[in-house]
Amino acid sequence: MRLYEVRAVSYRYGGNGQAVSALADVDLDVDAGEFLAIAGPSGSGKTTLLNLLGLLHAPDAGTIRLDGRDASTLGERERTRLRRERIAFIFQSLNLIPVLSAYENVEYVLLSRPLSSAERRRRTLGALAAVGIADQAGRRPQRMSGGQQQRVAIARALVRDVGVILADEPTAALDHATGRAVMDLLKRLNRDRGITFIFSTHDPRILAAADRVVHLADGRISS
């Protein structure tokens, strides 16, 4: 089943004659359940493409269809709603809220949904258990290791049950062993739950595990 259809998408940063092309004429299809890696050197447009797929901004040209719906012409409010329903993110820098516990960080993203407190608790603990840190639920991020923090970020992405997770260099800040453990976890979630993962990455472990690798160079898909 087709999840994304990206057609002739271009994006430029800046303006007033100083604009720099980040993506040019990109076409890309992504099926539901894929474990897709977007690879390329720094400045090739990986993060820009991921941001466009995450509806963080609209393309300057071209169309992006999500579940068959043209998302490239939506306003900010509609994009926020669609993102809330369908897309989750994992970032290299994690961006957990340091004053909240692991449990609260994960629970926070469910608060905008009309769920009972029992259901919210069940889902939150379930997400923490799925990434293997249910016993750390009461701890704050700064008292956790880098790997544990990344698992909290993954649980935060999982808990909304949105079907597609976009991950920007998720293992870049982790040591080798921790990065491998996180990779195995993501692959298992993809396999067991059918969650679609789209990564921007340099990490050869992700590239090796990916179903498909899209290479970007100078804002264009090279292979």
Added chain:
Amino acid sequence: MRRAALLLTMSLRNVFRNRRRSLFALATIAMGTLGLFVFMGFNRGLMNQYRANTIRARWGHGQLYVEGYRDRAHARPWEHWIDRPSAVMAQLRVLPGVLDLFPRLTVSAILVVGEHTVAGQGEGIDGAAEARFFTQLNYREGGDFRDRPDGIVLGEGLGRGLGVHTGDEIRLVVQGGERPSQTATLRVTGIFHTGSQEFDSRAFRIPLGVAQRLLVTDRVESIAVALAGVEAWPAFAAAVRTTLPTLEAVPFDELDRIYYRHAVDWLDAQFAFIRGIILLVVFLGIFNVISMAVLERTREIGTLRANGDGQFRIALGHILEAVVLAVLGAAIGLTTGWMLSAGPLRDGVAMPPAPGITRSFRIQIELAIPDALQVLSLAILTAVVGCLLPVWRAVRMPIADALRHV
């Protein structure tokens, strides 16, 4: 419910996230609220003391005149004075809030001592009754004449102009106009000062009976009223309109409009200006702290928005944080203000003589619950306004830019 609780928890914890910065913010708000609160207490004390001084020195809580008497000059003013004052006072004594009544008669006279002649403006009063209430008439020497039928007390400046002291004799001459001139020889029992230089340089007081004889009348010009309190005036004035419609009840702040009312208005304007400066300092403190906090959390904000959190809820979290800061800071400031007023400032603040006043005085810091609530509200309002701009800028930043922010 849980959403609100978690937002509040997050806001509370964020306050202590960067302790040094939060301490700075709390100190700014605490100092601002402390300054505002104590200044309001000082202002209240000043106003109350000034009001008490005005009431207890000259006017009472107000005075009664024949209706229309004060509105224009009269060729024969004695025809417009209060007739049968004893009967009128008997009716007034039973009205609500009345503690005491003081019949008065204004006397313009030439005061003669040897070859010295000075024009003065005095009052014939019931000395014994007035001594009970008009406690702000302070004596430099001697005292009031009370029941002494030939006594006279002089303002400090008038006494100095005549070169007299307690025990000296003074002759009063009242020009009669179309009636014959009258004279009386009186003995100085005291030299007083009220605090008002202008008043003290021409004022004298003599027994009411002497004044009535000099003016050839058995009427009084006015009756001053002592009430249980300032708040009793409206009910008293209404009762006068009903029971004695030929009389007009005039409150002290209208009688002393030039000094009291204008002074109050002037102090209020000054207070509003100082309050504005204090609030501006608090505003800038909050603005600075929230701006720094928001800058520091830009990526967090970007992440929350990327995960579908709305701009309003993110903004609400930061606004709540500002409110928490304001409430904590205000609590510290208000508590410190109360401690100061109960401790080092318990005896008030010593003040030099004000313009036109001849004696120094102490102002009590009169703190009040309504002032505390007003200060707290202002602190919260200032904090919310101070955080709106940085928060609004942050939540409107493009998400991708926020996520890249370093």
